[in-house]
Amino acid sequence: MNQKLYLLFIFISLKSFSQTENSKTKQDSIKKEELNEVVITASRRSENIMRSPISIEQLKSAEAKKMGSPSIYEALENVKGVQIITPSLGFKVINTRGFANSTNVRFAQLVDGIDNQAPHLGAPIANALGANDLDIDKIEIIPGTAAALYGMNAINGLANIQTKNPFEYQGVSIQQLTGVNHVGNIDRFSPKIYSQFNLRFAKAFNEKFAFKANASTTGGTDWVADDRTDLAPNANASTGLFGADNPAYDEVNGYGNESANRKTLNLNGKNYVVARTGYRETDISDYGIKNYKADVGLYFRPKPENELSVTYKTALINTIYQRSNRFRLDNYTLNQFAVDFHNPIFQVKAYATTENTGDSYNMRSLAENMDRAYKSDDKWFADYTTAYKNAITGGATVADAHRIARTQSDQGRFIPGTEAYENKKEELIDINNWDIGAALRVKSTLVHGEGLINWDKAFGDFFEKIDAKLLSGVDYRNYIIVPDGNYFINPVHADENLTYQKTGAFTQVTKDFFSDKLRLGATVRMDKADYFDAKFTPQFTAVYSPKESLNFRASYQNGYRFPSIFEGFSNVNSGGVKRVGGLRIMSDGIFENSFTKASIDKFQAQVNTDVNTNGLTQAQAIEKNKNTIQKNPYTYLEPEFVKSFEVGFRGITLNRNLFIDADFYYNSYKNFIAQVEASIPNTTDPNQIPTALYSKNTQSRYRLWTNSKSKIYNYGGSLGLKYRFDEMFTALTNLTYTKLDRTDDKDGLEDGFNTPEFNVNGTLMAQNIWKNLGASVTARYQNNFDYVSFLVSGTVPAYWTMDAQVNYYFKKSGITTKLGGTNVLNKSYTSILGGPSIGGLYYLSLVWETNKI
Structure with missing residues (x-):
């Protein structure tokens, strides 16, 4: 399908939106689902989604299950503004608003507010440590920087997967999804079985004690x-x-x-x-995939609105992972212990995540x-x-x-x-x-603690009089790395673990004006990390609601991203090139004494050309071209920085049949954390430096983490439409535009934008077509885009793909069947260069649920 067909699809949808015949039942349903929907991630407090001060998207479990995606996590590809790249069938990466890569350290991912990153990477291994489909209630996504409130390097965005509380959602749920991929000779494999099994058990023993357990297994053969x-x-x-x-x-x-x-x-x-x-x-x-994960939780409510939870999660991962190289993860384990207590006034939370790369x-x-x-x-x-x-x-x-x-x-x-x-x-x-x-032998631990206090709940009378709300928070994080002698070393105390600590605090105030039609907010955050000065991050927001169904918003905020453990402390020998962290403690003296690989490559090519075509001797060619070699102009790491301005609109119109959500943003970035390759000649004689840099045997080669000197500007917007024709049919359409505006002082180290300019998707869902029969079809298109990475750079071709499913609920047995497929036309495509070709996946899902235990 080309762009014209997609425009036709959108036109038909919009034409349908202009219809005005609506039932009272439908109007009430729209009002209930959209006007009264509550989110918690945008402001770290419960609020109406219509009056959210920044853009926030959500995907509810009930809606995701009506789409053709085999899992809720994969259904995020249908959410407005979200880009998903696929380095592996068992590893998908979420991003928003540009600068995507296969290890997205600029986008944070939480489960019930708990970061599920692999510590040494500073990014999650997809949903490996996340919740399984049966336990997900909904996923909330902030597209754009969320650093002012979260301070965990979320300068591109943040996803918060919210699970089902065992007090409210009890019972036993079992899912078996069996599918097939590698159909139609798209690669070297014949058709292969794909299997996913999910289990959820939740029991409230009384109004004070509850228990929850989940388990999941995934197996199959990866894309090639x-x-x-x-x-x-x-x-x-x-x-x-x-x-x-x-x-x-x-x-x-x-x-x-x-x-x-x-x-x-x-x-x-x-x-x-x-x-x-x-x-x-x-x-x-x-190419075999064998992933396992499980979690258990104990929940205690000593009195109403007070809850203490103690949870444990574990994951065992066997799949392919892509970074600057492609990796095979074998027996890769993640474990997480968490304690959380919250009530309306305050919340305290602590957790520890351990990582062991196993036999990868x-x-x-x-x-x-x-x-x-x-x-x-x-x-x-x-x-x-x-x-x-x-x-x-x-x-x-x-x-x-x-x-x-x-x-x-x-x-x-x-x-x-x-x-x-x-x-x-x-x-x-x-x-x-x-x-x-x-x-790959890495053992690491992340320890995190945080606390929040709602001052307006603690001193309700005072804040009610001034019609304002005040929220404050503080957090602490420590990364602990066991030096392995190859990937990481401790340059100061060789026999001790590496540690990297961060602390932060914020205060947020909001106040309503003009009979609650105007809400203004301000947040200021301070973060301090080892090796860096304190950084301050402000956020200012405004929401104007002339009436309940019309809401306009605007915001301005800054964001910082501190270097990850790998960017700061790496010490990898690979193929004669040493990859070194950009902190002075790791790379002292290298920046000052090295020459850039880009200039050395150009110098070597010119020498070869003069020898091969101009008849010069090698010595003559080296002398002629020696001025091509350039000293390394880069230096030690600083945090990345972004400024972001955003405006948006959210409303319901056409007799409450059409829900509209639109946003526009403009960002500027500086100090992008990137890599530069450079070499130090094995001589101190200035006259011998060109000769030494012509041969790999007479130079020490490095790949250094540093900051780009470029200043980068990008902008974009997105439009989401949801229309309910009647009690049976619902249509969703999302259009996302993302543009790299310009790059000043371009030095070639800036991260690749790696994002399509246009991304559009549309879904038509039907329920109760006949008795309990439902169906849906989703079409997606994205245009071609430039992709830049250390593994490969070039152009990712445009592609379109289609998902579809039919489902039926057997009320008497409590079983829901879903027959579906992704990329059902089996037109293979790649989402990133160096990654696999993705074909069709066809599956049958059976879910059995009961509230009786």
Whole structure:
């Protein structure tokens, strides 16, 4: 489906919205569901969604179940303003308002107000530690910065998954969803079974004590990432070798042939860039998915409106994860303990999350070191040189000589599928050093405590007289990392854990004016993190409601994001390149003494061109082009910063049949946390620096976390429409526009915007078509967009996709059946470069629920 068909779909929907025949029952339903809907995430207190001071979206469980998505979490793709990218069938990433990536550290994800991030990443592993479908009540999403109230790096947005309280939702619920994917020969797999099992048990023993337990398992075969586009197509342009003839060939989902695995060889008077052969992801990866999660909770209500809860969550993850490289997560575990007490006046909460990466490994490092395990780089390139020269002497063409040289140099290589290969693979994925192995071995803990107080509840008479509300909060967080000697080290005390602490506090005041038609709010927040000065974050909001069904809002706020543990403290050796955290404690002296890789690459290319086409000797070419090399202009990390202005409207019209929600925002960013590659020459003689930087063997190479010097501006808006035709049919339409406005002082380190300009979706839902039969169809479209990452950069093609489902409720047995599919037309697409091709998933879900225990 193209854009014209989508515009036709929207036109038909809007045409239908103009109808005015409505029943009293429908009007009352709209009023109840929209006018009286309550949210808690936007202001950290219960409030009417119509008068929310900032944009907030919500997806209720009951509505999500009527969509074609197999889970509520995946149904978020149908929510206004939300972008979901899919690095794996078992790992989906939520983002809003641009600057998306597969480890989205700018978007926070909570479950009942508790952060469910993996500590060392600073971002969640999708919904791995979240709630299962049977326990989710609704999901609230703040698109845009939420830093003033939450202070947990939520400068792009925040999602809060709210679960069902066992006092209000009792009973036993069981779901079995069985499906099939890899249908129609879209990749190397024949059709594979996908299975998800969910269980919920909740019991209130009396009005004071309740218990809840949940369990979930997910199994299947992941989508395949097999993009064979050459990432170095012009590495040998000066010698006329392109495509299959290019000896530096580096396909997107092939690893071990990247820049760190290439060398410039002088062969018969010409300089050629040659890469080692590497391995495709399809050869080295395990595409099996086996994820498990469970949680239990005890709940105590000593008196009405007072509740104490003690909960424990655990997750075991076996799936694929994408960051700057692709990783296989095996036996990756997360555990979380939480205590929460709240009443109308105050709330206190404390939790601890532990992370153990288990037997996980880096696919790129595995491929690199699988090659080196049978022959070192020096030996391989020496053999290549000899074989090439012999082939040329024997009369072979240049292209054929390169092919012959590779074949002979690869003799003895480990072949995927053989016993020798599998034994070597098991050995390498257990070596925790990426220069010689591939293991990801991280153990970390996040400890968090916070408290809130509603002053207007504590001193009700006073605040009622002045018609105002006052809320204050304080929080503390500590990240604790066990140094593993490869991924993390403690540069000061080698035998002690790394710690990284943050504290914050905020106060929010709101006041109503003009008979409660105008509500003004102001918030100020202070955050202090180790290694950084205190940062202050203000927020100002206004909501004008001339009547209950018409609400206009405006807000201005700032937001900060402090570096994650990995950005600040990493210490990774990988393929001869050391990735170093950007805090001075980790990278002292490197910034000041290094030269940028971008300038070194340009210098090397110019030298090769002069040798190959202009007849210069290597020494002459180095002397001619030495001024191309540039000193590293970057320095140690500072927090990211965003300014955001937003206006919006929310209302109900057309005899209360049409719900409208619209917003527009403008953001400016600076100090984007990014990576720069740089090298320090292994010489202190200024005259020898160019020669040292021409060869990889005479320089120390680094990838450093730093701040971009660019100032970036983006804007956008979204429009959501919901129309109920009658008691049977409901239509939803969402249009999101997201635009990168401009980049000042552009330095090439700014994060990729990585977001489509247009994203539109429409859903038509029907219930009680015949008795308890319901159905829905959803269509989505997004245009092509530029994608930038360290793994691969390029253009993500536009795509459209369709989900559909039919459901039936068997009232007597308490069973709901749902037959559905995502991407039902099975037109494969990719949501990010380097990620998998996504086909159709077709499933049957059976849910049995009872309130009798």
